[in-house]
Amino acid sequence: MTRLLLVDDQQLTRSGLIRIFDGEPDLEVVGECADGDEVERAAVRHRPDVVLMDVRMRRMDGAEATRLLQRRPGAPAVLILTMFDDPDVVAAALTAGAAGFVLKDAPGEEIIQATRAVAAGKGWLDPAVVPQIFDAYRSDLRPRQAETALVVELSRREREVLSLIGVGATNAEIAARLNIAEGTVKTHIGHIFTKLELRDRAAAVIFALRHGLAG
Numbered sequence: 001m002t003r004l005l006l007v008d009d010q011q012l013t014r015s016g017l018i019r020i021f022d023g024e025p026d027l028e029v030v031g032e033c034a035d036g037d038e039v040e041r042a043a044v045r046h047r048p049d050v051v052l053m054d055v056r057m058r059r060m061d062g063a064e065a066t067r068l069l070q071r072r073p074g075a076p077a078v079l080i081l082t083m084f085d086d087p088d089v090v091a092a093a094l095t096a097g098a099a100g101f102v103l104k105d106a107p108g109e110e111i112i113q114a115t116r117a118v119a120a121g122k123g124w125l126d127p128a129v130v131p132q133i134f135d136a137y138r139s140d141l142r143p144r145q146a147e148t149a150l151v152v153e154l155s156r157r158e159r160e161v162l163s164l165i166g167v168g169a170t171n172a173e174i175a176a177r178l179n180i181a182e183g184t185v186k187t188h189i190g191h192i193f194t195k196l197e198l199r200d201r202a203a204a205v206i207f208a209l210r211h212g213l214a215g
Contacts, residue, residue, distance in 0.1 A: 002026055002119045005048035007033040007065065008081065009057045013104065017052060020108040027115060036060030039069055048076045050119045055082045055093065064201070067096035067168035077118040082129065092205050096168065100124030151211060153195045159213065161188040165204045166214025 004021065006014045006029060014032050021027045031046035033039055037060040039051065051069065055062040066078045077099040094101075099118040102111055103126050114124040154162065157178070164174045171189070175182040189204075198204050208214040 001028050002050060002116070003028055003030045003046065003048045004115065005029075005031045005033065005039070005042055005046055005051045005076070007036065007039055007042075007051060007057075007062070008054040009034050010054075013054070013081075017111070020111055021115075024112060027112070036062055036065030039065045040072070043069060043072070043076060050115055051076050051078045052115065053078050053080050053093075053098070055080060062098075063092035063096050063205075064168070066093050066098050067205070068170075070097035071168060077121070079114055079118045079124065092203075095206060095209050101129050102126045103128055150196050151213075154192065158188050158192050158195070161185060162192050162204060162208050163213050165189070165192075165201065166208025168205070 004027060006017050008014050011034075018029050021029055030048055031042050033042050035057045039053075043051065053062040053066060062080055066080070069075050069078065078097065080093050080098045080101045081104050082101055083104055100114055100123050102114040102124060106126060110126070114126070117124045160178060161174055164177060169177065171182050171185045174185045192198065192204065196204070196207060198207060205214075
């Protein structure tokens with residue numbers, strides 16, 4: 001029996017998924033989360049084999065929730081549910097360890113097939129999102145030379161903070177690791193975003209991974 005955890009801030013979406021999986025003898029919904037910051041606790045409690053993860057949520061997006069979850073030993077596979085309204089966030093989820101992507105409005109049979117695939121250790125990409133994912137990575141790779149020049153503008157401490165962002169550390173974890181105040185971490189992150197011309201934390205993760213700065 002494959003155990004499933006549903007993560008979406010819309011109750012209607014979760015209810016729809018429950019109906020899709022209802023009656024499938026090899027798939028069982030064992031828990032639900034209304035936001036990404038609930039996932040780690042729910043994973044410990046319910047021990048799912050697959051987490052079906054929304055991208056956009058109020059307190060923590062699916063990319064960061066996936067990254068935090070995949071740091072745990074024996075982490076479940078993550079299948080991202082998306083309407084693909086933000087290529088950067090979905091690209092960040094891929095680098096964070098998501099096993100696949102499926103559109104929310106895909107037929108129920110396809111969602112079931114995707115779930116079984118990632119449960120079996122395979123990847124899954126909805127054909128409809130493949131061009132957008134490639135476009136996101138192509139556009140993300142173009143400014144490499146210019147970005148390399150920007151790295152030298154970072155201070156030693158800013159590099160340390162970026163390195164920890166790259167492995168999914170929260171502000172509190174960064175503060176504890178570097179023995180500095182959490183407010184100071186936020187200041188460093190602001191400077192990093194400005195110097196590297198980054199839009200958000202997901203972009204910082206991708207930057208750190210691409211330039212070998214993570215960890």
